Structures are given as structure tokens and as C-alpha cells.
Amino acid sequence: MSKQQLVVIGNGMVGHNFLTKIVEAGGLDQYEITTFCEEPRAAYDRVHLSEYFGGRSADDLSMVEGDFFNDNGITLHLNDRAVRIDRENKIVHSSQGLALQYDKVVLATGSYPFVPPVPGHDREHCLVYRTIEDLEAIMASGQQSKVGAVVGGGLLGLEAANALKQMGLETHVVEFAPRLMMVQVDEGGGALLRRKIEDLGVSVHTSKNTQNIGDGERCRHKMEFADGEVLETDLILFSAGIRPRDDIAREAGLKVGERGGIEIDNCCVTSDDDIYAIGECALWDQRIFGLVAPGYQMAQVAVDQLLGKSESVFTGADMSTKLKLMGVDVASIGDAHGNTPGALTYEFSDGPNQIYKRIVISEDSKKLLGAVLVGDASDYGNLLQVYLNGIDLPEHPDGLILPQRDGASSAAIGVDALPETAQICSCHAVSKGDIAAAIDGGACCMGDVKEATKAATGCGGCAALTKQVLDAELMQRGVEVNTDICDHFPYTRQDLYNLVRVGEIKSFQELLDKHGKGHGCEICKPAVANILASCWNEHILQPMNVGLQDTNDIYLGNMQKDGTYSIVPRVAGGEITPEKLIVLGEVAKEYGLYTKITGGQRVDLFGARLEQLPEIWRKLVDAGFETGHAYGKSVRTVKSCVGSTWCRYGVDDSVGLAIDIEHRYKGLRSPHKLKFAVSGCTRECAEAQSKDIGVIATENGWNLYVCGNGGMKPRHADLFASDLDRKTLVQYIDRILMFYIRTADRLQRTSVWMDNLKGGLDYLREVIIEDKLGIGQELEEEMAHVISTYECEWKAAIEDPEKVKRFRSFINSEAQDENILFVEERDQIRPATPEEKIELKQSA
Amino acid sequence: MSIKVEVCQLDDLVPYSGCCALVEGQQVALFRVDEGETVYAIGNYDPIGDANVLSRGLLAEVNGVITVASPLYKQHYCLTTGQCLDTENVRVPAYAVSVEDGAVYVSIPQADDKAKAA
């Protein structure tokens, strides 16, 4: 049977989500798919569009995974708008002149920003906020402007105002209605929101009806309002609502709503059985859904319907929202305004802390109908579940929003009360049952759950709730969510760190006596050794520390499968002189060591016996080498690219910076190993975005990336801050590393730490850049201590006869271990296999 | 019959850690588990990793049993019996140790004993 032709018009968030879903559902067997994308690039994450201002690139925002289109044989026409649907002949015509025969069409054309037809609205520097191109235009205009005004004080308008503010413009918000965020919050909430936003230095003008835009005197434009007042501004950003893009449907004679929107039924089918509409262009039950989650639900329904699953229907979607606008938490649920007849309300307002909360409940006080939260939205997850699942309210519903004091248990309804069907993550439609299933499938931490279900990987708003469900489900399965590090200490690694730091504890025995029990084990000993080193930086082979070190630390080298060791001298930034290279070669030759260039831009020498280590290191230290800490949970390498000194594209000296950074942090012990890289330009030859700390040169300074990882589960680093000068860069890295050392779990790489950090990247920025916890200076001082007490562990070891004594195969003999045997391969040694060993022993 | 061999001074052993001695041609892992005179000895050969490394493992208490965790793949071996706690049919030899006048002695089966047992 030949495949049916499916044409998807619009490759925005919902259109693309439709494509990924139909691919996942195996729909490619039935359909050959073509998609028209009017924009110059395939789908990207519009929800996080504002981060483009913060330095996220178009690539970062892209929603297209790998070579999605090619891999799945989907034809993508970029820069090509579908202009007409000829329903009679079943042909879609495009602006570039294509005419495609179709069996089915899916309209996912989204919406466009509404610009009120005020005279002067089309002057230059009057812009909108919807696409990457719009943002580029805003950035360009911002550079030539001092004052900016946003028309519209809704959700998007405030986001746009924040962007203007960040560009350093004097920022105004002009709202037609008497308060901000009319749709979501009530009067009390609106008033508080206004105060908070004004505190941030944004001027708010409500009840302002713009009548004309003309030439200004001080600024480019003058806005004239109906009440006679005026506002001068250089840039105007319209954010006065959205309108569905239904033109193509309208012209094809499909049914559209009175105020726009392509009418669909519960199956997402338009008035033509072969044409579907999903996302913001669709009108369901006379409603448009201006959020992405309902669009994704429609995409699922359309996929199901196209694949013959007729029972799948769209039955409306919840429009509750939670967001952070200019650092202010705002949330609204259901009937926030109390419009339901007979509805009762409770309000709580905390003036000094600028918190406002309100719940709307049913006449019989049984059900929650809606809520508004401003200033503190931590109750959102809970309230939303109570609302969505129709859970009966407790006797005193006000307990749901009143602050809990004196350790009283919260009146919050526990996640256990939620039904299996409760939707926890609306971005990816993940229910409590889905999370439970993932746990049954082996997931046991947030990272696993995210990977298995995608929960908390969209807007992130459900992260806290997802974690609660995870913990509760684990608990129910008898998995005691025990965070103790091991049987010997009833504490987490973070607790132990604080005990050591605050109690100035200097040895494992002291910590065990004061806070633990028994004798310790292979889990707590290295962890404590590592904490002691992070805090006090004493030599790890001090007699009191010797017994604590893991396999590799105890002999300052990585143990190989046959019990020999590897030797990795530090080659800061990967830069090495010919003289030093020769030394490495000579030493390797003298001791017959296997030699390899590592993935970390340095040289590894393998196959040294325990008793050879001090001699070999003495030679290396004499030649100016230091330990490379390849064995430690500590700073490994700072990779560099050749940078501006040689490379024709380099914009700054990446090698110099890499060397400085490596010398600054070498020797620092941390919960897990740390890798860095510095690239000289965005071509990124040093792969900095896969490192714990990555730095990339820009025209204006350095971009800092954090929490990247290669290894078992790769993670791209997040852009933490842009265009930093060297001093600030180093200050941030100092703080981030020490904060990580304070708060991470045992053997937790920065990537996993970040994925589990409550509040994520934003929170980390608050702690590091804004110094929200007031610990910035402390962290820097702690780092300064580590840096000032650095010594090469190998140098110190070979200078101390007591330490050298331990590097012997036998305490009572100079003999060698007869079980270490090598054979030759490609002109170098390698450990003999068991069979080869037998042969070698027999022939000896 | 086993013979008792003096291997080293107690002071040569670093508290809370292990080291290896060559006793009658056998590699013996010695562990001084406290700052006093408590010393244990088991075979140094790790049968799972196929390498002579047990003396370089970490001392670990597992449910009250004092063990060494192999530095290669972390299986635990009981210091008094040599039994591997992670795999039932794996066991390494355990030797009697005594400390007399600051010297450490290990009792090791003699070659002809072994022949008899075999």
C-alpha cells in the first residue's frame, strides 16, 4: 500500500511536537510527511525565548534533536510559507511555488502578536516579541535607545519589560486595564505585583489608552494617552495579546471563530475532515489556548486520530500558570477571580515580605476553585493538584496558604493523596502513575525519572512536585529514602562537610568519635578524606590520612588491572616544551612504560610497579613536573585550544587562561573529579561546553559555562554568565566550585548536582552573582586557603622518607611481585593475559 | 604444622591500613586495624581481580565484621576468616598473627602440611 501524504503547515513548538510524536508512534509507516516552516529555522523553544537575551543561542533553543528530519525522512521546507489550500484538488501551494498533493493536512500555524491600530504603530523602532528575528531587531534597536516602553502588562509584556531592563533601558509598562496581568491575578495580587515591579525600577502606567504615537522631543517617539498624559520613549514593544493565524484556513473556507481561530472538534478536526488544527491557531469550544502544554495535548490527539485511535480526544486544558517575572513569583490557578456563583475566598497578605495569596473555594467549602499567589508561589504545586483532582478540602482551607510556624506540620495535602492519573508535569503530560512506572522500571533518582518520563524537563515548574512524588513512591516501596552516607554516620555528605568545617575537625577518628559509630568503611573513609582535603588541604598521605584513601589516592596513582600504576604528570593547558616531552620519553624508555596521549591533553605512562613510583616521580619532579592528580577526586585537566596567539579565528588567549586556571585550582579536592576547558572562540575546539567549567572567549570578554559532562551520561554545560572580565570570571569560578564542594553528594559530578539543585541555574546565579545567601566572601576565602596551601603531593611524598617507605611491594623484602608480567604489542608493553602468564611462567 | 615467622616491627605498620609481607614465599596482606596491637593477616592475592593487591585495599566495617575492600572491584574479605562477603564460594587464606615485644609474627602452614592437605 502506498503511503498517504501528510502536510504539516507550521514548524513551531506544537507542529514540531506533533512530528516527534507521530514518529514515536510509528506513523511513518502510514504517512509520508512534509512540513512548511515560514521561519528561516526549524522549531525552537519559544517559551524560553527571552533567554536569547541572556546569551542562549538559536542553536541552544532549537527543539530539533540531531538530524531529526533526515533520519526520519521528513521533508522540511524552510523559509517557505504555505499560502493556499486547494481543498477541491487537495493541493497545498507555497510561497516558493511548490504545489503538494495531500491526503491530510495539519495546521499548526500558531499566532501573531496583536498590534493595536493606533496611528503611528508602524513607525520605526515599534516592535513585537515573538520570534528570534524579533529579538534581534529589539537588540539592535535597544543599542540606539535610552528609553523603552512595553504596551501591554500581561505575562508576555512583563517578560518583554524585563528584557528591556536588562538591556539597560529606562523601562515603562503601559497597560490599558487598571492592573497588571488582568487575566491571571486579582486586584490584590495585581497591586502587590505592581509594587514589586516598581521596586525593580520599572515604571508602571495602568488605565492608559494609547491614542497616537508621534515624534518626541527628548526621545524618538511620543505616546499620547486618552487621559491627556504623554510618555516619551525611543523604542516601543507591543505585547497586547495574540491573534490566531487563521488566514490560510479562512481563505480555504474552513470554519473560523467570530474573533478568530480555526474551529476544531474534540478530535482536533476542522470543518474539513481531512484537515486538522492544533496549537495556538486552533479554537476549541470557543477558546484559544495560549500556552504550550494544551498545544502538546492537541498534537497527541491529532497523532492518535491519524493513526486510527479514535478514542483519543481533546477535552480542554487547564490554563493555570506559574512563572517568575523579573524575579517575582506569580501563579494563578483556575477561577482566580472568584467568578463562580457563591464562591468564597480566603486571602493572606504579608506586607513586610510582599507576599499575597488568595484561594477561591466552592460554596459548600468542599472544593478548591482557584488561587492567586504573588511573591511566594511555593504552594502552587500542591494547590494545583488539589484543584485538578477535585480533592476534598481540609476542615480549615485557609491552612493551605497560611504560613506554617513553630515546626507545625503543613496543612498541605501530601502527594500520597493524589490519584494515579494526577498530572504532575503538564509540559510532557506525565502522570503520577507514569512516575511510579518509571520507578518500577528502575529509576531511583530525579535524573532517572527525568530521563525516563521527561517530567520536569520542559518549563521546570513541576520539578519540586516530581521530586515529592519520587520520594513518596520510593518510601511506599519500602525503599527508605535514607540519605545517610553509610552505617557509620547518620549524616549526608553535606552534613559531614558542615560538621568538619564548623567543628574544625581535622581527622577521621575525631569525626567518628564525635559524630559516628563503629570503624568506618570504604564509603565514608574516602568521602571524609576528601572533605578534610577540601577544607584543610593537608597532605593526603599524612599518617592519620593514609588509611582513608581509596585505591588510587593511597599510592598517588591509578591502579591498573594487574596492580601496577599509571603516571600522569600535569601538563597545564596541554602546553608542553620539547624539553619536557623529551623527559617524558626518556623516563618512559628507561622504565619500559607503555605511553599514551590521553583524552585530557597530556601523557599517561602505564605499567609502573609500586616500588618504582617514587624513583620515577623523583626524576619527573626534578625535571619540573608536578602531579597531575589523575588519581584524585580533584581538578584534572584544563583543556585549551591554541587560541588567538596562533589561530586565525581566536579572539583571546585561551592557552594563557587555561594555564592560569589550571594552576589556580590544581590540587583542589572535590566531591567528584573536575574538568575544565577554555576555547579561543565560538568554534569551540577545546570542547568547553562538555566540561564542569567551560570558558569561551568572546569579543567582549569570556563566557562561562557550567556543569557540563562527558562520561557515562553526557550533559551540555549551561551558559552561566557572558562577557566577563578575567577577575569576575575567576571570582565566579571560585564561588561555584566551593559552593559545589559544600553542597554536592558524594561522587556527584557537577552535572548531576545541577540537575538536582533546587532552583537550578537561576538559583545558582542568585547565589553566585547576587550573593543571595551572603556567603560569597566566605567561599572565596575558603578557596584562597586551598590555593595558598597547594603543594605537589608527589614532591612532598618523595621528600619524606616515612612516606616513601610505604611504596614497597613487601615490607620485609626487596623482591618483586612475580604475578606482574608483560608481553609486547605494537612495540610497547601490555599486561599479559592469564593464558599468556601461564606460558611465560612455564618458559621461565 | 605451621611455622611462626617474624615479619616486621609493629611500628613499621601504619595504623588503620595495610601492607604486604613475603612469608615463606607467600604474599601475606597485613592489616593494623587500630593504634594498638590488633593485626590481621590474609592472603594478598585477589582471586576476582587476579592480582596481588588486597593489602592495598581500604579497611571497612560491614555489619560489625572487619573486612578489607579489594582496591580493584571492591569485594569485601573478612580479616579473620578470609571469606568473601559478596561471593559465597570465594575465600582467601587467613593467617594467625601475634605481636610480641613490638615484633609481628605470622603463622603460616608449612610446605609439607600443604602437601598433606592436598
Ligand code: SRM
Ligand atoms: C587515561 C584516560 C583515557 C585515555 O587514554 O585517554 C582515562 C582513563 C581513565 N578514566 Fe577517564 N580517562 C581519560 C579521559 C576521560 C574523559 C575525556 C576528557 O577528560 O576530556 C572522560 C569524559 C569527560 C568527563 O569526565 O566528563 C572520561 C570519563 C571517565 C569516567 C566517567 C565520568 C562520568 O562522569 O561519567 C570515569 C569513571 C569515574 O570517574 O567514575 C573515568 C575513569 C577513568 C579511570 C581513572 C578508571 C580507573 O579508575 O582506573 C581510567 C584510568 C586512568 C589511568 O589509569 O591513568 N573516566 N575520562 C584519559 C585521562 C585524561 C587525563 O589526562 O587525565
Ligand SMILES: Cc1cc2nc3c(=O)[nH]c(=O)nc-3n(C[C@H](O)[C@H](O)[C@H](O)COP(=O)(O)OP(=O)(O)OC[C@H]3O[C@@H](n4cnc5c(N)ncnc54)[C@H](O)[C@@H]3O)c2cc1C
Ligand atoms: C516570549 C514568549 C514567552 C512564552 N512563555 C510561555 C510560557 O512560559 N509557558 C507557555 O505555556 N507558553 C508560553 N508562550 C507561548 C508558547 O510559545 C506558545 O503557546 C507556543 O509557541 C504555541 O505553539 P504553536 O506551534 O501553536 O505556535 P508557534 O510556536 O508560533 O509556531 C507556529 C509556526 O508556524 C509558522 N507558520 C504560520 N503560518 C504558516 C504558514 N502558512 N506556512 C508555514 N509556516 C507558518 C510560524 O512562522 C511559526 O513558526 C510564550 C510565548 C512567547 C512569545
Ligand code: SF4
Ligand atoms: S576554538 Fe576558535 S580559537 Fe580555538 S582553535 Fe578553534 S577556531 Fe581557533
Ligand code: FES
Ligand atoms: S510542567 Fe513544565 S516541565 Fe513539567
